[in-house]
Ligand SMILES: *[C@@H]1O[C@H](CO)[C@@H](O)[C@H](O)[C@H]1NC(C)=O
């Protein structure tokens with residue numbers, strides 16, 4: 247009966263019903279359109295459908311002036327960053343763990359202090375050139391960031407403590423979404439004067455750089471958040487990764503490249519994690535793996551110390567499984583070098599004997615002390631170069647940093663040509679230059695903990711066996 251009644255009602259007001267139905271449909275379509283266009287976590291994206299991808303690359307280094315290390319093949323870091331800013335037409339986006347360009351060290355040499363101040367002034371002048379400056383930082387109370395904000399910069403604060411109980415150690419620039427810098431140096435006057443730093447600048451490369459911009463966008467959107475979204479926007483998905491490298495031309499040489507990121511929870515869909523990138527680079531190496539880093543410590547030390555085996559295992563596996571692989575580690579030695587580092591390095595060395603034909607050599611790059619007690623010439627490099635690829639990252643090879651710190655890395659692979667002109671070969675040359683410099687000292691048997699001494703005697707040719 248009631249069915250009959252409603253159906254008759256339907257018949258009577260059929261016209262009205264159709265109208266309402268149509269309206270509801272329209273609304274649904276509109277809502278769907280709005281949601282697909284306005285993405286809560288997204289950001290507008292540049293059109294990168296140019297097809298051709300031919301980029302220029304320069305290696306940038308800061309070598310303290312009192313260190314007798316020649317660097318004809320690399321550009322000075324300060325000059326490289328200044329040129330990058332000169333090239334900016336629309337936007338400069340910077341992530342740095344530190345902001346200390348304006349030195350307060352009155353005792354330092356004026357030339358050392360100057361580079362940082364010049365860079366700071368150049369950053370402050372960006373707005374007068376109608377270039378926007380965006381900064382992501384974990385610092386809450388930096389006078390320098392306040393000064394930059396006054397001069398027009400937008401600064402987003404990333405609460406790393408709340409998000410991942412860690413630090414923001416990322417250090418990179420994105421300029422006009424087509425030029426970029428990644429390296430060990432942050433926005434610190436020491437990185438432009440007294441510390442030994444290495445990075446890479448790539449020009450005219452929107453195909454690649456748009457992917458680094460996505461990592462910047464991710465940080466940018468986390469401003470003041472104290473939790474991570476359960477789902478990231480599709481627009482933050484990686485364009486390239488270790489299984490899908492970007493094919494490009496770097497200085498007229500064919501190359502493949504992609505970015506990696508840390509920690510795991512900052513990796514959106516398809517983004518390669520730093521550890522996966524390092525693993526892939528190690529696995530693909532055939533003849534040598536050269537590593538230059540400040541700290542090597544396979545320990546995780548948050549609530550209580552634990553062995554963190556990830557990278558240590560990768561190296562061990564490479565040593566055992568690869569025929570005749572040659573591994574060199576160049577670690578920084580300074581007063582805060584954790585003593586356990588020696589034990590771990592020695593244990594790696596002990597793996598190669600006559601029955602396992604591999605080779606591990608370890609050297610320490612010795613930091614100098616200035617007359618005022620300041621550290622000088624510390625090797626802050628954070629890269630690995632093999633016969634095929636180079637990985638340049640932001641993090642120390644320490645468990646805590648990979649698990650709790652934010653950082654990014656770039657992997658570039660190239661066929662070796664005979665000209666020594668590829669990035670991979672240039673990096674190898676840089677490594678060898680440092681390795682043979684007189685600041686690099688071989689891991690000495692007398693420094694080895696007592697428990698390892700037995701092994702030393704069985705390996706008389708431990709140093710210089712190759
Ligand atoms: C840099 O430091 C000097 C001396 O401490 C100070 O006078 C100047 O205002 C600072 N500049 C900026 C941009 O913070």
Ligand SMILES: *[C@@H]1O[C@H](CO)[C@@H](O)[C@H](O)[C@H]1NC(C)=O
Nearest residue numbers: 385386387388389390391392
């Ligand atoms: C911020 O820094 C200024 C000086 O640099 C200091 O006076 C002030 O106490 C700091 N504020 C906080 C909340 O740390």
Ligand SMILES: *[C@@H]1O[C@H](CO)[C@@H](O)[C@H](O)[C@H]1NC(C)=O
Nearest residue numbers: 301302303333448449450451
């Ligand atoms: C980048 O491309 C522009 C225009 O194509 C060119 O003028 C400039 O020299 C290039 N920059 C570098 C560093 O190659």
Ligand SMILES: *[C@@H]1O[C@H](CO)[C@@H](O)[C@H](O)[C@H]1NC(C)=O
Nearest residue numbers: 545546547548550551584586
């Ligand atoms: C672990 O942390 C504690 C304090 O937090 C420190 O005393 C200790 O030296 C650290 N150990 C390592 C191996 O880093």
Ligand SMILES: *[C@@H]1O[C@H](CO)[C@@H](O)[C@H](O)[C@H]1NC(C)=O
Nearest residue numbers: 343413414415640641642651
């Ligand atoms: C990361 O940040 C922490 C704290 O700011 C610092 O102690 C550590 O040296 C940084 N690591 C790198 C690689 O910059």
Ligand SMILES: *[C@@H]1O[C@H](CO)[C@@H](O)[C@H](O)[C@H]1NC(C)=O
Nearest residue numbers: 497498662663664665666667
């Ligand atoms: C050496 O580099 C030049 C360009 O600089 C290139 O034309 C030539 O093919 C390279 N030679 C080899 C053997 O790769």
Ligand SMILES: *[C@@H]1O[C@H](CO)[C@@H](O)[C@H](O)[C@H]1NC(C)=O
Nearest residue numbers: 664665666667671674675678
């Ligand atoms: C390439 O570099 C190696 C050392 O890394 C050097 O022995 C060789 O002569 C260089 N070749 C050219 C063509 O410059």
Ligand SMILES: *[C@@H]1O[C@H](CO)[C@@H](O)[C@H](O)[C@H]1NC(C)=O
Nearest residue numbers: 303304305497667668669672
């Ligand atoms: C790439 O070419 C530029 C000049 O166009 C040069 O300055 C730079 O050193 C080259 N980079 C490498 C890694 O060879």
